[in-house]
Amino acid sequence: MHHLSAKDLKGDQKRRWADARKTVYRKVLRDPGASDARKDEARAKLSMGTVHGR
Amino acid sequence: MRIFTDIASHDTTGVAPGGRIIRTDSTPDVGESTVVNGQFVFPIPEGASLEINENSFWFPQANADSIPSRAAAEFLIRYPMYDHVLFNWYLENVDADSFDLSGAAPQPTTGNTTPVLPTSLVAPSVPRCLIGGPTGAPTVGMAPNSLAILPRSDRRAAPVYGSLVTTTVDLWDFNPCYVEVTGAVANPEVVTLAGLNLTAVAGAPGVDEFLIGGTAAATATNIANAINLGTNSFSGFVAATVDPTVPERVQLRPVPATNTAVTVTTTSSGITVVESHPGTDEVMLWWKTVRHTVTEDTVSANHPLGANFGANDPALKSATEMDPDDPDLLVYVSVDDGISWYRTPYLEPIDLVNAGTELRVAFINTGTDRIYLQGFCVLFPDLLPPL
Numbered sequence: 001m002h003h004l005s006a007k008d009l010k011g012d013q014k015r016r017w018a019d020a021r022k023t024v025y026r027k028v029l030r031d032p033g034a035s036d037a038r039k040d041e042a043r044a045k046l047s048m049g050t051v052h053g054r
Numbered sequence: 055m056r057i058f059t060d061i062a063s064h065d066t067t068g069v070a071p072g073g074r075i076i077r078t079d080s081t082p083d084v085g086e087s088t089v090v091n092g093q094f095v096f097p098i099p100e101g102a103s104l105e106i107n108e109n110s111f112w113f114p115q116a117n118a119d120s121i122p123s124r125a126a127a128e129f130l131i132r133y134p135m136y137d138h139v140l141f142n143w144y145l146e147n148v149d150a151d152s153f154d155l156s157g158a159a160p161q162p163t164t165g166n167t168t169p170v171l172p173t174s175l176v177a178p179s180v181p182r183c184l185i186g187g188p189t190g191a192p193t194v195g196m197a198p199n200s201l202a203i204l205p206r207s208d209r210r211a212a213p214v215y216g217s218l219v220t221t222t223v224d225l226w227d228f229n230p231c232y233v234e235v236t237g238a239v240a241n242p243e244v245v246t247l248a249g250l251n252l253t254a255v256a257g258a259p260g261v262d263e264f265l266i267g268g269t270a271a272a273t274a275t276n277i278a279n280a281i282n283l284g285t286n287s288f289s290g291f292v293a294a295t296v297d298p299t300v301p302e303r304v305q306l307r308p309v310p311a312t313n314t315a316v317t318v319t320t321t322s323s324g325i326t327v328v329e330s331h332p333g334t335d336e337v338m339l340w341w342k343t344v345r346h347t348v349t350e351d352t353v354s355a356n357h358p359l360g361a362n363f364g365a366n367d368p369a370l371k372s373a374t375e376m377d378p379d380d381p382d383l384l385v386y387v388s389v390d391d392g393i394s395w396y397r398t399p400y401l402e403p404i405d406l407v408n409a410g411t412e413l414r415v416a417f418i419n420t421g422t423d424r425i426y427l428q429g430f431c432v433l434f435p436d437l438l439p440p441l
Contacts, residue, residue: 001140001152001223001432002115004126010118013127020134044438045135 022046056081057096057106057121059198064094064112066186066196068146072112087347087372094198095373096121096143097342097428100401102128112145129431133338136433138228140413142220143429144201150188154221154414155181160392161217162416167386167395168407173420175206178214182207184424185218199373202346202426203383203419216419218427222391223413226307226332229436231316233277234303235270237324245277245320245327247306250287252280254322262286271301278304292316308332311390311412314437331437333411337387338403341430343380344373345423373426382421387432388414409437 009017028034028042057078064073073094081097082088088095098104102125115122126141142152161177164170182204186196204216233245244251254273255263264280267273274296280286281294281304288294291313297303308314314333348371354364376383378400386395389410398404415432419425 001142001220002122002126003228004123004130004139004141005228006130006134006137008118009127009130013131017131017134020131024135041438045435 055079055098055103057098058090058093059096059112061092061094061197064145064198066146066198068113068115068148070111070113072145075106075110078106082375084375084377087374089370090199090373091368091371095344095428096125096145096198098125099129099132099340099342099431101132104128115145126431129340130433133433135435136338137436138334138434140223140432140434141429143198144427145198147186147189147196150186150196150201152220153181153183153185153188154219155183155185159219160388160414161219162384162386162395162418166393167397169397171384171418173215173384174213175215175420176212178207178217181219182214182216183218199344199426199428201428202424203417205422205424206420216425218417219392220413220415224307225334225389225411225413225434226305229330229332230328231306231318231330231332232297232303232328233274233306233318233320234300234326234328235273235277235324236302236326237270239266239273239322239324241266243320243322243324245318245322245325247281247288247318248291248316252277252286252288262288271296274302274304281306308411312408312410314409314411331409333389333409333437334413334434335389335406335409335437336403336435337389337398337406337413338401338433339385339387339398339415339430340401340433341378341385341417342428343376343378343383343425344428345376346426347372347374376425380421380425382419382423383425384418384420386416386418388412388416392416 025042025046058076059073126139130139142149157180159181162171163177184202187194203218207214239254241254241256243254253263254266259265264276267276278294278296281288291309293307293309295305314331318327318329320327351369352365352367357364385398387398388395389406391412392414396406
């Protein structure tokens with residue numbers, strides 16, 4: 001089985017992945033109905049995305 | 055989108071650049087048939103668009119610019135909540151190695167599936183599939199688009215389903231947890247695993263102790279041996295392996311595979327700890343399956359006007375599009391090496407309840423026709439680090 005990680009993405013692919021990730025999880029942070037646990041998870045994912053994606 | 059490639063020019067030993075691309079086309083509707091004589095079809099996952107030109111190539115697949123890698127990358131970008139994608143389009147001999155054909159291959163049963171396997175068919179003694187020879191074996195039969203899950207067999211007292219099961223994928227590799235000896239280690243510095251101390255000593259080690267070696271690599275070996283020693287406190291929840299390429303590094307794998315949250319700390323400045331939580335507790339799968347039909351090669355030799363008249367129809371091999379959620383096809387995922395399986399609907403995230411590091415995927419055919427698997431991708435996220 002072949003494997004590809006978000007960390008392996010380069011150039012334009014990396015930028016698009018990071019932008020898409022921000023879009024997904026910022027929606028969660030802005031959602032007044034989202035639970036604290038979901039928002040904590042979104043913050044952690046965004047943090048991981050920053051490390052991996054930028 | 056799909057890509058048609060000349061199968062005669064495609065060397066499945068992986069010789070670059072792979073088969074000659076003939077054309078691209080949009081994905082047809084379910085039930086529609088396409089003649090595929092002399093070609094194979096490469097399906098691109100939904101939402102992952104690619105530009106194909108004269109420089110596009112298949113091999114080596116590990117090259118980030120190859121079509122399979124680009125398709126997988128675009129699929130990952132389409133679903134950015136995931137960190138990893140595993141993919142297999144069954145294009146070369148090494149791709150056949152990804153499937154477990156042994157009698158020991160675990161398979162879904164009514165006793166280990168969630169929800170319960172919705173069929174009275176039982177698991178065969180070995181996965182029932184049509185597959186080419188893997189690497190190291192005669193490569194007879196290996197060709198893209200020829201991987202099939204056999205139909206059910208009713209000719210037994212207990213009818214069995216057709217199945218295709220992957221080998222175990224060790225997810226630890228993608229988010230590794232390890233300790234590495236990077237400098238001098240002193241007595242009595244400790245490495246703490248799940249709250250239990252493993253102490254460095256200069257003399258003969260006792261219980262939960264390891265000997266400081268003459269080199270970093272020797273110390274690492276001693277740490278691994280001490281962790282694995284049954285009379286110490288650690289082998290029940292972690293297994294240690296000296297990294298084959300970095301001998302100063304001790305890989306720490308959870309025992310069992312679902313025990314993914316082992317904490318690791320150290321008081322030694324000569325030991326570096328990378329405390330990740332390997333494995334995953336969520337997956338999402340994409341797959342592409344079709345059914346094949348082959349018509350007869352017919353010619354009417356007795357036409358009254360001569361041999362050049364009358365019917366003369368070649369055998370046509372056609373691929374018929376399947377609904378990915380076809381009721382004959384059941385797809386299951388396990389992250390504990392096949393002990394428990396979770397049914398996975400097409401392109402829907404599945405919570406696996408318990409995280410694990412040992413991934414397998416099983417495709418089950420309960421129908422009466424062969425189902426051909428053109429490719430599949432597994433998306434999964436890293437487990438979050440402790441908050």
